[in-house]
Amino acid sequence: MTAAGYSVMGVTAVFVATLAVGAYGWRFSRTTSDFFVASRTVRPGLNASAIGGEYLSAASFLGVAGLVLAFGTEMLWYPVGWTAGYLVLLVLVAAPLRRSGAYTLPDFAESRLESRGVRRLSALLVVAIGWLYLMPQFQGAGLALASTTGTGSWLGGVLVATVVLVNVLFGGMRSITFVQAFQYWLKLTALLFPLLFMAAIWLGDGAVSPASVDVADVGGTGDSWVSPLAGGEHEVYTTYSIIMATFLGTMGLPHVVVRFYTNPDGAAARRTTLLVLALLGLFYLLPPVYGGLGRLYAPDLVASGRAESVVLELPSRMLAGTAGELLSALTTAGAFAAFLSTSSGLTVAVAGVISQDVMGRRFGGVRAFQAGAVVAVLVPLGLSLLTEGVGVAQAVGLAFAFAASTLCPLLVLGIWWRRLTDVGAIAGMLVGGGCAGGAVLATLLGVGPEGWGGALLAQPAAWTVPLSFLTMVGVSLATPRRVPRHAARTMVRLHTPESVQLDRGNAPR
């Protein structure tokens, strides 16, 4: 059998297993609450695996290794930031967000600030960030399938969208929880198992340091491969901006936030997040090693601009014959698990918001959720097919900067600062979102200036996040009369343990 044949088998197995595990969850999914938040009964162990499975997207599975291979140590800030983002989420948001009792982020915004305007704006932002994040998943699936099996580049995205839609339509969050937990362990195995063989070969070859070889860098700025600072002139600014975006952007991603509502209570939400930290830390040990080994065994991928496929190709390059091809098929299967799980999580999150804020008027409950899911998948799929070739791979990084500048201040100030007003929240989200969004567009279209201006636009988080926070605080202080009437009661709901009998006001329905 050919290498492409093994890959087709691996990918098919992942699709079939995903549908089978999802079908196991379909049987349990009956009520609206099942579809939106798995009836809030998911235990920390299962939930942490599911969050890990959903969070580790194609950017983690394929992108990190490719970036490390091409650009070096500075790219390790992405996996570090994506994990540290969970620590920030744990200490600032996890338990209060669960205790808020809301289904979606707009629910939280409305119940905390008692304003329909904040709800509409945050719903808009959730859908925008969700779609910005879904597009690269579909495109990545197309590229991965095309490079391993030689099909058209549109097929991968369409296949992933179809499988996701089937599971979400029939099982909602209940079903997706099982699927994602399964996919975390599949992704970990798919990277770890080939790595055991490859590490043995590396040791057999004398354990050469990847830093000792000279590879024609695509960056080409004479930047040292081992330096932990981003290349170019403004390396300190760029590095800290990446840190700001990833540390604070994680909590604003719609598919991350929505999972917190599936915990039974606030303390469980904290423990789940701690487990997620452990699972993410374990996973992120692996992709950088692929990047380092790729520098020794597949350096030509950098020159040919295919550094991203290092995870898919490295096993068959280091191991001769069928063994290498089988291991490459395993990593290909893992990549598709990554596309599927992240897309599923985003689809549930975006569908929840669309069905409540757009469709809720026309039909309710499970029907609205299913209609929302169709819209949530088809729009970004269409966009990804239309914009083929545009640098959408950058979209994931920009989604973090955008989320950090809009939803992060809303969550942090909403939870910890009683005097936040609806006007302040709207102003902060508009200013932060406007600046970050404008910078994102300018960078994607390539119209940014040179020098400092370009650096500020390419990685905007370091200035847009503080700007958004300052605007929210300043405008809130200027409008003290608009502090929500029940702010004190809401604070009781957000912060007190569930075991205490207290008047918590009306949780959002």
Add this chain to the structure above:
Amino acid sequence: MSESAPRRVRVTSPRTSAARAQRVPAAREIDAQTRLGEVYMSSLIRSQLRLALLALAALVVFVGGIPLVFWLAPDLSDIEVLAVPLPWLLLAFAVYPFLLLVGWLYVRAAERNERAFTDVLDRT
């Protein structure tokens, strides 16, 4: 004179009932949003916020400080431990156990804060 025994009189202290009437459960203080209830709530929120900021400070200093250290002393990049460059060792491996440790300490302390709050409410 009749030799009847003195009538039994029930002795009660007027203080007990008065004292009992003054004891209002802390939970009701919070529900009624009295000033005392505010004190209970803001002490809980402030202790949790202080804890969160402490964890973030550890993150900022020990992880956020890495780029600064390597910018000020670029020669550190050339150190290798078992064929692994030092920046790589820090960012690819050492940082994850550190994040987990901070998270674990945070969860323990946050649950302790909540237990203290629950105890105060139960005692009253």
